[in-house]
Amino acid sequence: xxxxxxxxxxxxxxxxxxxxxxxxxxxxxxxxxxxxxxxxxxxxxxxxxxxxxxxxxxxxxx
Numbered sequence: 001x002x003x004x005x006x007x008x009x010x011x012x013x014x015x016x017x018x019x020x021x022x023x024x025x026x027x028x029x030x031x032x033x034x035x036x037x038x039x040x041x042x043x044x045x046x047x048x049x050x051x052x053x054x055x056x057x058x059x060x061x062x
Contacts, residue, residue: 010042020046027057 002022015021024040031053032038038057047059 014042016043017046020044023047023049023052024057027052032057 002025021040021042021044023046024044027049028035028038028040041058044059045061047055052059
């Protein structure tokens, strides 16, 4: 996915929290591989792996 879309400015330039997109992808692949649909959203914050997993890979700031 990164090789296909990693250079896309919509992903690269709109990510609000550095590394959050990669963290979401990692979370989905490790914990919810069979989940459909899943999405990666550049507005999500980068939190700890456990916080991201607890949020179903869709963390929000509180």
